[in-house]
Amino acid sequence: MSELTLSIIKPDAVAKGVIGEIVATFEKNGLKIAAMKMVHLSRREARGFYAVHRERPFFDSLTDFMSSGPAVVMVLSGAGAIGKNRELMGATNPAEAAAGTLRQRFATDIEKNAVHGSDAPETARTEIAYFFPELDIVNR
Ligand code: ATP
Numbered sequence: 124m125s126e127l128t129l130s131i132i133k134p135d136a137v138a139k140g141v142i143g144e145i146v147a148t149f150e151k152n153g154l155k156i157a158a159m160k161m162v163h164l165s166r167r168e169a170r171g172f173y174a175v176h177r178e179r180p181f182f183d184s185l186t187d188f189m190s191s192g193p194a195v196v197m198v199l200s201g202a203g204a205i206g207k208n209r210e211l212m213g214a215t216n217p218a219e220a221a222a223g224t225l226r227q228r229f230a231t232d233i234e235k236n237a238v239h240g241s242d243a244p245e246t247a248r249t250e251i252a253y254f255f256p257e258l259d260i261v262n263r
């Protein structure tokens with residue numbers, strides 16, 4: 124049974140020129156791209172996306188970073204896509220991320236950590252809907 128999750132290649136990774144390497148990692152590990160677009164979030168859009176974190180001390184800095192340049196938002200599909208994507212990303216803090224994970228390979232620090240991935244089915248649904256109308260998600 125296929126599952127959907129939202130992935131974001133954050134502005135730090137886009138600036139480093141590693142979109143291709145990140146997408147290749149997903150494809151090599153059995154995740155398919157079901158939707159994809161380039162976005163440059165406004166501060167307001169970034170704050171909306173990360174609203175669950177609004178009480179955290181890093182909220183302003185995080186949302187400034189997320190609106191600092193272009194990002195790539197994708198819907199990934201595959202069996203266990205939510206967990207598989209989290210596994211490929213590695214720990215939030217790249218200093219703790221396992222060797223070979225996307226954050227170990229490409230992150231700068233705990234904030235500028237290259238990628239985002241939904242953490243549960245309910246957040247996947249709301250995060251996907253934040254960026255993509257149902258009709259823009261291909262069936263694969
Ligand atoms: P994401 O939600 O982006 O997939 P995550 O689930 O591993 O990452 P969360 O705890 O949900 O991490 O935090 C969301 C994002 O906020 C992190 O990816 C990171 O960019 C930023 N962040 C988390 N903790 C910190 C921190 N202590 N200082 C600065 N930024 C942080």
Ligand code: MG
Nearest residue numbers: 239240241242
């Ligand atoms: Mg999270």
